[in-house]
Amino acid sequence: MIRMSLRQFRVQALVGAILLVLAATYLIQLGGDIRAVRDPSQLQSQYGQTMLFLATGFGLVPALVGAFWGAPLIARELETGTHRLVWNQSVSRRHWLAVKLTVLGLASMAVAGTLSALLTWAAGPVDQVADDRFSAILFGARGVVxxxxxxxxxxxxxxxxxxxxxxxxxxxxVFLAVVVVQFAIPNLLRPHYMPAERVTVAMSADTINQARSLGSITGGPVVGGLQIPDAWVTDTSKFLTSDGRQLSDAAFNECLDNAPKTGATGTFGDTAACLGKLDLHVDLAYQPNQRFWPFQWIELGLYLGFSALLAAVGLWRVQRRVS
Known part of the structure; x- marks a missing residue:
């Protein structure tokens, strides 16, 4: 049964092996080039975009595996009727499906694990300088997840x-659904794997100018993109006054649209100066970078649990409902 599964999978396996060799060759060369850079401060500017591009492409691998390796595995046999040849012999339906899922599932995991190990190694010096391994895209292309x-x-x-x-x-x-899941998990579940640390940050003009955005589509008193060293900020409150109440929309919009002209510099200039005089603060929730590996193992277990549940559903379905 294992030999038959491998023989049926030989074309996909050959294509996957060729792509794996090409990717491995590129990543080994890339890792060597990165380590040849003498000034670490130049790594982010030289290879930051490359790492982002690679991580984005790597993020499509599970969707491609699901669409081109997983989806045709059973559907094609059911379409052509070749499953009856096996079922009319001594092999049970559950055994037939279990072998296919186990053998080819392990092959998929081996390919992904090899690529991840090579990319994690190649990007190591850049990741150390960037200190951004928790970002939604990079996290999913590193380690064991x-x-x-x-x-x-x-x-x-x-x-x-x-x-x-x-x-x-x-x-x-499958392709669309896997992409949606990989988008949803980092935004809905990952920030809550472990209880977040919290800190209150005073919103001086200088601190506001370090943010990436002010305001929202609805005009609310929000600030976006604040950072904490060696941490992943998972939630930022709206602007709060000294007594803990939310800054009113009117006061915020007044600084946003009609800030006094002071000639202040920085990203938000006079607006930051205006808000900085209001004695504001925000509450931040964050995950320290030292939790990177615990989060990796938690998310790995989550996805393996999903996989086991799906496999159980398939084993039940193939025995009871598929004719």
Whole structure:
């Protein structure tokens, strides 16, 4: 059964092996070039965009694995009827599906793990300088979590193909769904894996000028992009007055639209100077960078748990409902 699964998978395996060798060759060369830079302060400017591009591309690997390895795995056999050849022999349906999920799922995890290890090594000096490993894109392309992503993408693809029983619709649905999940998890779940640390930050003009944005679509008194050294800021309150109440929209908009002309410099100039005189502060929630690896293992376990649940659903479904 294992040999048959591998033989049926040989074309995908060959394509995957070729791409893996090409990617490994590039990453090894890239890692060597990065380590040849003598001034670490230049790493971010020289390779920051490259790392972002690679992480974005790497983020599509689970969706591609799910769409091109997982979705056709069962759906194609159900479409062509070749599953009946196996089921009419001594192999049970559950055993047939379990072997396919295990063998090819492990292959998907091995590919993702190899790529992640190489990228983590190559990007190491840049990550150390940038100190931004918790960002939504970079976090998912480092450490052990890509292994979980690949397991989830493959299993979700295979079970979706089992349920839909049509290859092309399953491929399209899986690709989109995996991308949506990878967008949702960092924003909805990841900030809450461990209780956040909290700190109150006074909003002087200088501090406001360090932010990336002021205001919102609805005109609320918010500030965005504040940072804490060696930490990932997960939540920022609205501007608060000295007595803990939210700054009124009217007061905020007055500084935003009609700030006195003082000739102040900085990103927000006179607006920052105006707000800085109001004795404001914000409450920040953050995760220290030292939690990077605990978060990695938590998210790996989360995705492996999702994969196991999907596999259990598939094993139940194939025994009871698939004819």
């Amino acid at each position: 890509p292994i979980g992503y690949a397991a989830f993408g493959f299993t979700f693809g295979a079970i979706t193909g089992l349920l839909i029983r049509r290859t092309l619709p399953a491929m399209a649905l």
